Amino acid sequence: MEPKKIYGILSEKFGGKIKQFIESTLPPSVLVETGAIADVCRFLKEGDGLDFTSLMCLSGVDLKEQGKMAVVYHLHSMKQKHKITIKVELDRNNPHVQTVEQVWPGANWYEREAYDLLGIVFDGHSDLRRILLPEDWEGHPLRKDYVYPKRYHTWDV
Amino acid sequence: MGVLEDKLPDNILFTNVDKFLNWSRKNSLWYMLFATACCGIELMQTGAARYDLDRFGAIFRATPRQSDLMIVAGTITHMMADRVKRLYDQMPSPKYVIAMGSCANTGGPFYKDSYSVLKGVDKVIPVDVYVPGCPPKPEALIEGIMKLQKKIMEEKNLVKK
Amino acid sequence: MTKADEKFMQVNMGPQHPSTHGVLRLLVTTDGEVLSGVKPYIGYLHRALEKIAERVTYPQFTPFTDRLDYLASMNCNLAYAMTVEKLLNIEVPRRAQILRVIMAELNRISSHLIAFGSFSSDMGAFTPFLFGIREREFINDLFEIACGARLTYNYIRIGGVSKDIPGGFIEKTREFLDYFPAKIKEYNELLSYNAIFIKRLANIAVISPDDAFDYGITGPNLRASGIKWDLRREEPYLIYNELDFDVPVGKGEMGKTGDAWDRYMMRIYEMEQSAKIVRQCLDLLAPGDYTAKVSKVLKPPAGEVYVRAENPRGELGFYLISDGSTKPYRLKIRAPSFANLSIIPKLARGVMIADLIAIIGSMDIILPEIDR
Ligand code: SF4
Numbered sequence: 001m002e003p004k005k006i007y008g009i010l011s012e013k014f015g016g017k018i019k020q021f022i023e024s025t026l027p028p029s030v031l032v033e034t035g036a037i038a039d040v041c042r043f044l045k046e047g048d049g050l051d052f053t054s055l056m057c058l059s060g061v062d063l064k065e066q067g068k069m070a071v072v073y074h075l076h077s078m079k080q081k082h083k084i085t086i087k088v089e090l091d092r093n094n095p096h097v098q099t100v101e102q103v104w105p106g107a108n109w110y111e112r113e114a115y116d117l118l119g120i121v122f123d124g125h126s127d128l129r130r131i132l133l134p135e136d137w138e139g140h141p142l143r144k145d146y147v148y149p150k151r152y153h154t155w156d157v
Numbered sequence: 158m159g160v161l162e163d164k165l166p167d168n169i170l171f172t173n174v175d176k177f178l179n180w181s182r183k184n185s186l187w188y189m190l191f192a193t194a195c196c197g198i199e200l201m202q203t204g205a206a207r208y209d210l211d212r213f214g215a216i217f218r219a220t221p222r223q224s225d226l227m228i229v230a231g232t233i234t235h236m237m238a239d240r241v242k243r244l245y246d247q248m249p250s251p252k253y254v255i256a257m258g259s260c261a262n263t264g265g266p267f268y269k270d271s272y273s274v275l276k277g278v279d280k281v282i283p284v285d286v287y288v289p290g291c292p293p294k295p296e297a298l299i300e301g302i303m304k305l306q307k308k309i310m311e312e313k314n315l316v317k318k
Numbered sequence: 319m320t321k322a323d324e325k326f327m328q329v330n331m332g333p334q335h336p337s338t339h340g341v342l343r344l345l346v347t348t349d350g351e352v353l354s355g356v357k358p359y360i361g362y363l364h365r366a367l368e369k370i371a372e373r374v375t376y377p378q379f380t381p382f383t384d385r386l387d388y389l390a391s392m393n394c395n396l397a398y399a400m401t402v403e404k405l406l407n408i409e410v411p412r413r414a415q416i417l418r419v420i421m422a423e424l425n426r427i428s429s430h431l432i433a434f435g436s437f438s439s440d441m442g443a444f445t446p447f448l449f450g451i452r453e454r455e456f457i458n459d460l461f462e463i464a465c466g467a468r469l470t471y472n473y474i475r476i477g478g479v480s481k482d483i484p485g486g487f488i489e490k491t492r493e494f495l496d497y498f499p500a501k502i503k504e505y506n507e508l509l510s511y512n513a514i515f516i517k518r519l520a521n522i523a524v525i526s527p528d529d530a531f532d533y534g535i536t537g538p539n540l541r542a543s544g545i546k547w548d549l550r551r552e553e554p555y556l557i558y559n560e561l562d563f564d565v566p567v568g569k570g571e572m573g574k575t576g577d578a579w580d581r582y583m584m585r586i587y588e589m590e591q592s593a594k595i596v597r598q599c600l601d602l603l604a605p606g607d608y609t610a611k612v613s614k615v616l617k618p619p620a621g622e623v624y625v626r627a628e629n630p631r632g633e634l635g636f637y638l639i640s641d642g643s644t645k646p647y648r649l650k651i652r653a654p655s656f657a658n659l660s661i662i663p664k665l666a667r668g669v670m671i672a673d674l675i676a677i678i679g680s681m682d683i684i685l686p687e688i689d690r
Contacts, residue, residue, distance in 0.1 A: 025622040056626070105532045131360060197340070234361075270374065
């Protein structure tokens with residue numbers, strides 16, 4: 001299915017909660033209202049003819065200039081052989097978004113990673129802890145204004 | 158070595174005993190299989206058929222308690238550094254360390270831009286021989302081991318230093 | 319710890335453990351010999367590659383992709399180069415494309431050889447490990463001829479490859495291809511169809527297709543579950559659509575489809591196919607440019623791409639955002655092993671401790687791309 005058509009199906013189903021279709025990215029993306037992401041994802045997985053069986057990638061992005069953060073979902077269907085990008089935008093000072101762990105269990109670790117490196121909080125996540133950095137690490141390194149630490153434990157960084 | 162260490166006079170008998178001890182140590186350098194990153198693959202290949210580390214009496218062990226030599230092969234992160242120290246402490250004396258590859262020497266390619274890589278394993282444990290390279294070729298590692306053997310031969314165990 | 323937990327024992331496996339393939343730590347909860355839960359702790363090799371990408375220029379990041387999955391550096395170079403080329407709209411000359419395929423497939427073989435070797439030594443058979451390394455040295459020599467490095471090649475660059483292959487490479491490669499099939503037979507006789515080996519692996523840790531989709535498992539592990547999905551076929555890049563090769567899938571020869579033995583065997587089959595691809599590519603190789611004209615300073619237009627390629631361990635994806643400057647704005651690496659590892663807690667419930675080693679080994683994970 002063409003991404004444009006998927007966008008059409010989504011707009012029909014969710015109306016105003018689907019904000020925008022961005023064709024310039026590869027694969028083309030659909031901007032979704034933050035609160036609706038879990039429902040949209042469930043529909044994408046279970047909806048007729050959509051069958052987005054797997055989450056290829058989930059990435060957090062820091063959009064510092066716009067005062068926002070984004071979470072980007074790259075979805076892909078092995079049955080229908082089509083793919084699409086879904087995006088949500090969050091408030092940079094208080095980034096919260098629903099988890100999609102219930103839709104794709106594999107999202108668990110990706111979300112933990114986005115939490116670890118960018119500080120995005122996924123509401124409803126079963127086990128939101130740091131994943132790549134030690135528990136006592138300070139700050140979220142992938143934020144654009146991250147300052148490298150000087151010391152860790154007993155040695156210089 | 159306990160009560161006798163460093164106490165005996167330097168005479169023919171004791172220097173020869175010393176030499177014998179060193180000789181046996183240098184030819185049975187059992188190393189710990191401690192591969193954290195890319196360099197670990199070269200370490201594995203050095204130990205396998207073509208380069209055959211066994212001919213130097215160096216056999217890999219999976220546990221620190223049976224090892225004399227720790228070859229730190231690969232990147233050490235801050236999270237790993239405490240564990241490296243603990244593993245080193247678990248090895249029985251006499252023990253030696255070879256830092257293999259730029260990462261273990263200085264942090265290597267991650268020196269400048271990474272926040273999580275330890276800049277040289279010598280910040281947490283003492284190192285005897287540094288082998289540069291990213292990754293060092295097996296020949297380079299073997300040279301490092303031979304350097305270490307030379308160093309061991311010059312050690313004084315029993316007699317006064 | 320609650321009262322109910324007290325009858326269980328908690329054991330740490332790793333971060334220094336010979337069969338975790340690097341620095342993985344597993345917190346294992348056991349009830350006698352039976353596992354009641356496994357919690358992976360990763361991050362012991364977190365080298366901050368994604369942050370580094372934001373601080374170096376586009377070509378400067380290529381060497382770091384070598385260190386992403388060091389057993390398959392060529393494939394990582396390739397995926398990254400393709401991502402940047404997509405942004406820049408660079409057309410790669412045909413000779414370079416063929417060279418890329420040759421290198422990628424040779425590297426796939428050498429990566430699977432390590433998977434084969436280390437898996438067998440995990441299972442208690444050390445000899446196959448030495449055999450695997452023996453053939454790998456052959457491929458290392460080929461790469462050394464082509465680019466001078468044995469492990470971190472930095473050969474496939476943005477626009478093409480770093481230099482043309484020198485004389486003698488083609489003959490040497492043909493020599494290897496003639497020599498290799500007999501060796502695969504040897505592996506099969508020695509290990510694959512060994513009764514003890516089969517007993518240990520058949521019906522262990524079966525991954526059903528639905529689970530595989532849910533956790534985003536890709537590569538040989540997905541195909542072992544009976545799903546014919548290979549990006550080289552489904553979304554052909556380079557010259558893969560001109561080549562004749564099979565995509566092996568698991569059939570449950572020794573037990574259920576998608577068990578540990580199937581996953582192991584996928585790699586043996588794939589090595590055969592890769593050798594076949596390399597042979598075809600050598601025949602196709604015609605004189606031409608080895609790289610496109612690429613300016614010294616790369617400034618891709620602002621935009622976003624997600625490009626993926628079939629790595630020996632599965633789908634490696636790069637999500638690259640450019641803001642029009644010389645450095646990437648954000649580079650997210652979708653590493654195949656990361657997804658493959660995340661299913662371990664589910665697989666390892668209720669199995670014996672010894673099976674845990676078989677599970678990890680059969681998934682063929684590699685830590686640097688998990689931790690990045
Ligand atoms: S020195 Fe180079 S090859 Fe060795 S671990 Fe570091 S990055 Fe990898």
